[in-house]
Amino acid sequence: MAFAKVYVTLKEGISDPQGLTILRALKSLGYDEVEDLRVGKYMELKISGDDPEAISERVKEMSERLLANPIIEDYRVEVEE
Amino acid sequence: MAFAKVYVTLKEGISDPQGLTILRALKSLGYDEVEDLRVGKYMELKISGDDPEAISERVKEMSERLLANPIIEDYRVEVEE
Numbered sequence: 001m002a003f004a005k006v007y008v009t010l011k012e013g014i015s016d017p018q019g020l021t022i023l024r025a026l027k028s029l030g031y032d033e034v035e036d037l038r039v040g041k042y043m044e045l046k047i048s049g050d051d052p053e054a055i056s057e058r059v060k061e062m063s064e065r066l067l068a069n070p071i072i073e074d075y076r077v078e079v080e081e
Numbered sequence: 082m083a084f085a086k087v088y089v090t091l092k093e094g095i096s097d098p099q100g101l102t103i104l105r106a107l108k109s110l111g112y113d114e115v116e117d118l119r120v121g122k123y124m125e126l127k128i129s130g131d132d133p134e135a136i137s138e139r140v141k142e143m144s145e146r147l148l149a150n151p152i153i154e155d156y157r158v159e160v161e162e
Binding site: 001007008010016019022025026028031033034035036037039040041042043044045046047048049055058062063066067 | 082088089090100103106108109112114115116117118119120121122123124125126127128129130136139141146147148
Protein backbone atom coordinates (compact mmCIF):
# COMPACT_ATOMS: atom_id res chain seq x y z
CA MET A 1 0.00 0.00 0.00
CA ALA A 2 1.33 3.44 -0.91
CA PHE A 3 0.12 7.00 -0.87
CA ALA A 4 0.67 9.35 -3.78
CA LYS A 5 0.20 13.10 -3.75
CA VAL A 6 -0.39 14.98 -6.97
CA TYR A 7 -0.04 18.77 -7.11
CA VAL A 8 -1.54 20.41 -10.17
CA THR A 9 -0.80 24.08 -10.85
CA LEU A 10 -1.51 26.38 -13.76
CA LYS A 11 1.48 27.01 -15.98
CA GLU A 12 3.11 30.41 -15.74
CA GLY A 13 1.37 32.92 -17.95
CA ILE A 14 -2.00 31.18 -17.76
CA SER A 15 -4.46 33.53 -16.10
CA ASP A 16 -6.00 32.40 -12.82
CA PRO A 17 -9.31 34.21 -12.24
CA GLN A 18 -10.08 32.15 -9.12
CA GLY A 19 -6.74 33.15 -7.59
CA LEU A 20 -7.34 36.79 -8.50
CA THR A 21 -10.75 36.74 -6.83
CA ILE A 22 -9.29 35.29 -3.62
CA LEU A 23 -6.43 37.82 -3.76
CA ARG A 24 -8.92 40.69 -3.95
CA ALA A 25 -10.96 39.24 -1.09
CA LEU A 26 -7.83 38.98 1.06
CA LYS A 27 -6.94 42.61 0.32
CA SER A 28 -10.46 43.72 1.19
CA LEU A 29 -9.97 41.98 4.56
CA GLY A 30 -6.79 44.00 5.13
CA TYR A 31 -4.14 41.45 4.10
CA ASP A 32 -2.28 43.96 1.97
CA GLU A 33 1.00 42.06 2.24
CA VAL A 34 -0.25 39.40 -0.19
CA GLU A 35 1.13 40.30 -3.61
CA ASP A 36 0.03 37.32 -5.63
CA LEU A 37 -2.00 34.16 -5.18
CA ARG A 38 -2.41 31.17 -7.48
CA VAL A 39 -4.80 28.29 -6.95
CA GLY A 40 -4.05 24.68 -7.78
CA LYS A 41 -5.42 21.24 -7.12
CA TYR A 42 -4.07 18.71 -4.70
CA MET A 43 -4.97 15.01 -4.82
CA GLU A 44 -4.19 12.21 -2.40
CA LEU A 45 -4.33 8.69 -3.81
CA LYS A 46 -4.27 5.42 -1.90
CA ILE A 47 -2.72 2.83 -4.18
CA SER A 48 -2.03 -0.87 -3.86
CA GLY A 49 1.47 -2.00 -4.70
CA ASP A 50 4.89 -1.62 -3.12
CA ASP A 51 7.30 -0.40 -5.78
CA PRO A 52 7.48 3.39 -5.36
CA GLU A 53 9.10 3.93 -8.75
CA ALA A 54 6.51 1.87 -10.60
CA ILE A 55 3.72 3.64 -8.69
CA SER A 56 5.21 7.03 -9.49
CA GLU A 57 5.32 6.17 -13.19
CA ARG A 58 1.68 5.03 -13.13
CA VAL A 59 0.54 8.16 -11.30
CA LYS A 60 2.41 10.36 -13.80
CA GLU A 61 0.56 8.53 -16.57
CA MET A 62 -2.76 9.12 -14.75
CA SER A 63 -1.83 12.80 -14.42
CA GLU A 64 -1.10 13.14 -18.14
CA ARG A 65 -4.30 11.36 -19.11
CA LEU A 66 -6.82 12.54 -16.54
CA LEU A 67 -5.70 14.36 -13.39
CA ALA A 68 -4.13 17.37 -15.09
CA ASN A 69 -4.49 19.17 -18.39
CA PRO A 70 -0.88 19.20 -19.60
CA ILE A 71 -1.60 21.99 -22.09
CA ILE A 72 -2.24 24.56 -19.37
CA GLU A 73 -1.18 22.80 -16.17
CA ASP A 74 1.98 21.47 -14.57
CA TYR A 75 1.88 18.57 -12.15
CA ARG A 76 4.16 17.07 -9.55
CA VAL A 77 3.92 13.57 -8.09
CA GLU A 78 5.18 12.42 -4.67
CA VAL A 79 4.93 8.80 -3.51
CA GLU A 80 5.11 7.75 0.14
CA GLU A 81 5.19 4.13 1.25
CA MET B 82 9.58 38.50 0.13
CA ALA B 83 8.34 35.05 1.08
CA PHE B 84 6.27 32.30 -0.47
CA ALA B 85 3.56 30.49 1.44
CA LYS B 86 1.84 27.29 0.41
CA VAL B 87 -1.56 26.41 1.79
CA TYR B 88 -2.95 22.88 1.45
CA VAL B 89 -6.67 22.56 2.11
CA THR B 90 -8.18 19.08 2.43
CA LEU B 91 -11.58 17.81 3.44
CA LYS B 92 -11.72 16.46 6.98
CA GLU B 93 -11.97 12.71 7.36
CA GLY B 94 -15.55 11.54 7.15
CA ILE B 95 -16.63 14.40 4.90
CA SER B 96 -17.75 12.93 1.59
CA ASP B 97 -15.83 13.97 -1.51
CA PRO B 98 -18.01 13.52 -4.61
CA GLN B 99 -15.38 15.12 -6.87
CA GLY B 100 -12.77 12.63 -5.67
CA LEU B 101 -15.19 9.75 -6.15
CA THR B 102 -15.90 10.83 -9.72
CA ILE B 103 -12.18 10.99 -10.54
CA LEU B 104 -11.65 7.60 -8.84
CA ARG B 105 -14.34 6.03 -11.03
CA ALA B 106 -12.87 7.62 -14.14
CA LEU B 107 -9.42 6.24 -13.27
CA LYS B 108 -10.88 2.76 -12.79
CA SER B 109 -12.69 2.97 -16.12
CA LEU B 110 -9.30 3.75 -17.71
CA GLY B 111 -7.87 0.58 -16.15
CA TYR B 112 -6.10 2.01 -13.10
CA ASP B 113 -7.56 -0.60 -10.78
CA GLU B 114 -4.75 -0.22 -8.24
CA VAL B 115 -6.17 3.11 -7.04
CA GLU B 116 -8.22 2.37 -3.93
CA ASP B 117 -9.14 5.86 -2.83
CA LEU B 118 -8.72 9.43 -4.05
CA ARG B 119 -9.44 12.71 -2.26
CA VAL B 120 -9.28 16.14 -3.82
CA GLY B 121 -8.05 19.26 -2.07
CA LYS B 122 -6.99 22.78 -2.88
CA TYR B 123 -3.48 24.10 -3.06
CA MET B 124 -2.64 27.80 -2.96
CA GLU B 125 0.67 29.57 -3.51
CA LEU B 126 0.94 33.06 -2.03
CA LYS B 127 3.64 35.64 -2.68
CA ILE B 128 3.90 37.77 0.45
CA SER B 129 5.97 40.80 1.40
CA GLY B 130 7.81 40.56 4.71
CA ASP B 131 10.76 38.60 6.02
CA ASP B 132 9.72 37.03 9.32
CA PRO B 133 8.64 33.47 8.48
CA GLU B 134 6.91 32.95 11.82
CA ALA B 135 4.90 36.15 11.58
CA ILE B 136 4.00 35.33 7.96
CA SER B 137 2.94 31.82 8.95
CA GLU B 138 0.65 33.22 11.66
CA ARG B 139 -0.91 35.66 9.22
CA VAL B 140 -1.48 32.97 6.60
CA LYS B 141 -3.08 30.70 9.20
CA GLU B 142 -5.42 33.58 10.06
CA MET B 143 -6.23 34.03 6.34
CA SER B 144 -6.90 30.29 6.13
CA GLU B 145 -9.30 30.36 9.08
CA ARG B 146 -11.12 33.40 7.74
CA LEU B 147 -11.18 32.87 3.99
CA LEU B 148 -8.98 30.23 2.37
CA ALA B 149 -10.50 27.19 4.09
CA ASN B 150 -13.80 26.31 5.69
CA PRO B 151 -12.63 25.08 9.11
CA ILE B 152 -15.92 23.30 9.73
CA ILE B 153 -15.35 20.74 6.99
CA GLU B 154 -11.74 21.33 5.93
CA ASP B 155 -8.25 21.01 7.40
CA TYR B 156 -5.42 23.21 6.24
CA ARG B 157 -1.65 23.19 6.42
CA VAL B 158 0.64 26.19 5.89
CA GLU B 159 4.28 26.12 4.74
CA VAL B 160 6.40 29.26 4.44
CA GLU B 161 9.55 29.48 2.32
CA GLU B 162 11.83 32.50 2.27
